[in-house]
Amino acid sequence: MTISIWRYSHLILAVISSLFILIASVTGAILAFEPISNQLQPFAIEDGNMVSLAEILPTLQQNYDEVFTVEIDKNNFVSTSVITKEGNSETFYINPFTGEKLGEIIKKAPIFEFATNLHRSLFLKTTGRILIGVVSFLLFIIAITGIQLILKRQGGLKRFFSKVVKENFEQYYHVVIGRYTLIPIIIITLTGVFLSLEKFNLLPDSKISHNYPEPTEIDNPLEIDNFTIFQDIKLNDVTSVEFPFSDDIEDYFIIKLKGKELLVNQFSGEVVSNQNTSFVALISNWSLILHTGQGTVIWSIILLIASLAILFFMYSGFAMTLKRRRATSKIKNKFTKDNAEYIILVGSETGHTFNAAKLFYNALIETSQSAYISVLNDYSTYNEAKQLIIFAATYGEGEAPNSASNFKQLFKKVNPQQNIQYAVIGFGSFMYPDYCKYAVEVDLLLRNHEKFDENLPLFKINNQSFEEYKLWINQWNHQNNLDLKIQFKRPKINLKNLKEFRVVNKTKPNIDNSFLVQLRPLKKSKFSSGDLLSVFPEVDFIERQYSIGKIENDILLSIKKHEFGVCSTYFNNLKVNSIVKAKVKRNFDFHFPNTTSEVVMIANGTGIAPFLGMVSDNANKIKTHLFWGGRTKDSLKLYKNIIDEALNEQKLTNFYTAYSQEQKDKIYVQDLILERQELLSQVLDNNGIIMICGSIAMQNRVLEVLNIITTRHLNKALSEFESNSQLKKDCY
Numbered sequence: 001m002t003i004s005i006w007r008y009s010h011l012i013l014a015v016i017s018s019l020f021i022l023i024a025s026v027t028g029a030i031l032a033f034e035p036i037s038n039q040l041q042p043f044a045i046e047d048g049n050m051v052s053l054a055e056i057l058p059t060l061q062q063n064y065d066e067v068f069t070v071e072i073d074k075n076n077f078v079s080t081s082v083i084t085k086e087g088n089s090e091t092f093y094i095n096p097f098t099g100e101k102l103g104e105i106i107k108k109a110p111i112f113e114f115a116t117n118l119h120r121s122l123f124l125k126t127t128g129r130i131l132i133g134v135v136s137f138l139l140f141i142i143a144i145t146g147i148q149l150i151l152k153r154q155g156g157l158k159r160f161f162s163k164v165v166k167e168n169f170e171q172y173y174h175v176v177i178g179r180y181t182l183i184p185i186i187i188i189t190l191t192g193v194f195l196s197l198e199k200f201n202l203l204p205d206s207k208i209s210h211n212y213p214e215p216t217e218i219d220n221p222l223e224i225d226n227f228t229i230f231q232d233i234k235l236n237d238v239t240s241v242e243f244p245f246s247d248d249i250e251d252y253f254i255i256k257l258k259g260k261e262l263l264v265n266q267f268s269g270e271v272v273s274n275q276n277t278s279f280v281a282l283i284s285n286w287s288l289i290l291h292t293g294q295g296t297v298i299w300s301i302i303l304l305i306a307s308l309a310i311l312f313f314m315y316s317g318f319a320m321t322l323k324r325r326r327a328t329s330k331i332k333n334k335f336t337k338d339n340a341e342y343i344i345l346v347g348s349e350t351g352h353t354f355n356a357a358k359l360f361y362n363a364l365i366e367t368s369q370s371a372y373i374s375v376l377n378d379y380s381t382y383n384e385a386k387q388l389i390i391f392a393a394t395y396g397e398g399e400a401p402n403s404a405s406n407f408k409q410l411f412k413k414v415n416p417q418q419n420i421q422y423a424v425i426g427f428g429s430f431m432y433p434d435y436c437k438y439a440v441e442v443d444l445l446l447r448n449h450e451k452f453d454e455n456l457p458l459f460k461i462n463n464q465s466f467e468e469y470k471l472w473i474n475q476w477n478h479q480n481n482l483d484l485k486i487q488f489k490r491p492k493i494n495l496k497n498l499k500e501f502r503v504v505n506k507t508k509p510n511i512d513n514s515f516l517v518q519l520r521p522l523k524k525s526k527f528s529s530g531d532l533l534s535v536f537p538e539v540d541f542i543e544r545q546y547s548i549g550k551i552e553n554d555i556l557l558s559i560k561k562h563e564f565g566v567c568s569t570y571f572n573n574l575k576v577n578s579i580v581k582a583k584v585k586r587n588f589d590f591h592f593p594n595t596t597s598e599v600v601m602i603a604n605g606t607g608i609a610p611f612l613g614m615v616s617d618n619a620n621k622i623k624t625h626l627f628w629g630g631r632t633k634d635s636l637k638l639y640k641n642i643i644d645e646a647l648n649e650q651k652l653t654n655f656y657t658a659y660s661q662e663q664k665d666k667i668y669v670q671d672l673i674l675e676r677q678e679l680l681s682q683v684l685d686n687n688g689i690i691m692i693c694g695s696i697a698m699q700n701r702v703l704e705v706l707n708i709i710t711t712r713h714l715n716k717a718l719s720e721f722e723s724n725s726q727l728k729k730d731c732y
C-alpha cells in the first residue's frame, strides 16, 4: 500500500474522532493521577500480604461481632465489612496482622468522579459509552496506521529506532514521541475496547458456577485456624473472602483467588468446589489494570505520558497537515499551460519540493519569462513550451510522491507536439537506500523519449539542502544564459542576542584565497569544534555559518574569499583587535566522538577547520586519520603547523593529502579513500566513526565511494552505517 493511503487513513480517522479523543485523553491524563494518589495513602502494611487466612480470619472474628467479607484491592489495601462490638455495620481498611481499623474507605475525589463519568460515557449514558468504545477502536486503528507510517518513513523494522530526519519541530517530535508511546497507546485502546464490550455483555459469560455437593454432617468441627487450606493461602493470592451466610452446613466460605474460586466447608475446612476463573474474566481483570493503572504507580505514569502524547499528536498532526496543505496549494498561474515557455512540474509529498519549485517559478516571472507551474499528475501537452523543469521528491521505498502518483501512466499517453528541453532536480535523503530513485526514473523516461532533449543532467538534493539548491540554480543560469535570483525570506534575527568576539589573529589570503581568522570571545562562551558560528553581515543580515575549530579557548575559522562574497570580504577586511558580533550554534551531531575506537576525518578546502580543532583537542589520543583534498602543496601551508603538532603529539595518527593541481591527472580526496578502502571498511566494521566536512560536491563523491566500499567489503549499504550514527556530515 502506498504511503499516502496510510497517511490519509491516519488523518481522516484522526479528524473524525478528534473531539472525542481530546476528551478521552484529557480525562485519561487526569485519571492517571487517581491510582498514584491512592498509592500514596498509608493503608498498605509491610509484609501484610504474607499473612495467611488462618491468621487473619480468626483475628477478625475475635475483634468484631460479625464479619461478612474481607477484600484485598489492587493497591494491596485490606478492607473488611463487619458489625462492630458496638453493633454498627461498617466497612474500613484494616491492619491484616491485628485486624484493627486503619481508616475509612477512600472516597473518589469529585474531580476523579467527574473525569471518570466523562471518560466512560461523556455523561450520555449508553450512547456515550458506545461512542467512547467506537472512538477507542478508531484510536487503535490510528495507532496501527501510525506505526505503519513510521515503518515506511524509517525504511523498515530494523531502522524503526534509527535517526529521524528533522524537517520541522512538529514532524520530528510526532515521529520521535510516536515511536515510544504507540505501544502503550495500543494497549490503552485495546483494553478500552474490551471493557466496552464487557459492559455491553458482548463477551462470553465469565461467571463461575460451582457444583454443590450433598451436605454431610460433621461430627468434630474444627476451628478455622486449623483449616489446612486457610493455613496454605496467603493474602497475596486472595482477592476476597465471603463468610458463610449462616451456620447451615450448605453455607460455605467463598474464597476468590487470583485465577480461581473455592468453596470451603465452614466446619471441616474441606474444599468442596474448586473452579478456575474463565479466560474472559482473567483478560477483563488485566484490561482493567492496564487501562486504569490501578495499583501500579509506574504504569499510571506511563498512561499519563501516553495521554499527554495523544494531545501532542493531535496538535502536531494537524499543524503538519496545515503546513503541507499551504505548501502544496496551487499557485495562481500568470500564464496558462499553453502559452508559457517554461513548464515547471512538481512531485511532492510534504511540500518542501513545492516550496523550492515556487521560488524557481517566482524567479522566472521576476525576469519576465513566461512560466507555468503545476503538479506532475497534471502532465499534459504544452503548446509553447521550450523547457520542462521537473522537481521530484522520492517517497516510501523509492516510490513516487503523492502529487506524481499518475505521472508515469500519463507520460505514456500524452504525445508532446514539439521538442522540449528538460532538466530534472531530485529531492531525497541519503538516509534512504533508494536515494532520489523516483527522480532517476523520471529522468530516464525523459531521456528515452525522442521529443525531450536534456538541458541539464539530473541533479540530486539531499535533505532539502539550500546550498545544493543554489548550486543547481547557478548551473541552470549558466546553461540558459539567465540570471535567476532566488528570493528567500529574510530571517528575523534579534541582533541583541549576538555575542562579541575579538580578532586575535588573521592570516593573509593564500594562493587559493583562503585565510584563517582566530576569534576570542569577550565573555565566557561555551563551544566545541564542529559547532557553527553564525554571522549576520550588515549588508543583508542574512545568516552565514562557519564550522568552528576550537584551539585553546579561541575560535578558529578557515574562510575562502569569494570575489563578491559579502561575508568572506567582511572577514578579510578585519584587522587584529576588531570586534565581530556573532552567535555560536551548538552542533552536537558533529562533535568529536570521544568514546569511539577510531575516527576517520574527510575534508576538502576550508572544511578542515573543525578537524584542526578536534585533533588539537584529542587528549585521549583516539586513533584518528585525516584525509584532506586541496589544490596544491602550497594550499596546505595555512594548516601545516597545527597538523604537524598534532602528528608529533600523536593526537593525529595519519594525514593523507590529495592535490588536484599538482600533477597531470587530478587526484581528489575520494580517490585517496578508494586507495585506502580496507582502512575505511575496517573502521566502520569496528564501530568507528567517519566525519565529513567541506563542499557538497566533495561530500556526494565521497559518499558514493564509501557506499561502494561498504557494499564491497561489508555487504551493507552505507545508509545502514548512517542510521547507526557512524557517519557525521557537515557540508555546505
Ligand SMILES: Cc1cc2nc3c(=O)[nH]c(=O)nc-3n(C[C@H](O)[C@H](O)[C@H](O)COP(=O)(O)O)c2cc1C
Pocket: 003, 152, 153, 154, 347, 348, 349, 350, 351, 352, 353, 354, 393, 394, 395, 396, 397, 398, 399, 401, 427, 428, 429, 430, 432, 433, 434, 435, 436, 437, 463, 464
Ligand atoms: C516516509 C519517507 C520516505 C522517504 N523515502 C525516500 C527514498 O526512498 N529515497 C529518498 O531519496 N528520499 C526519501 N525520502 C526523503 C524525501 O524525499 C525528502 O525529505 C524530500 O525532500 C521531501 O520532499 P517533499 O516535502 O516535497 O515531499 C523519504 C521521506 C519520507 C518522510
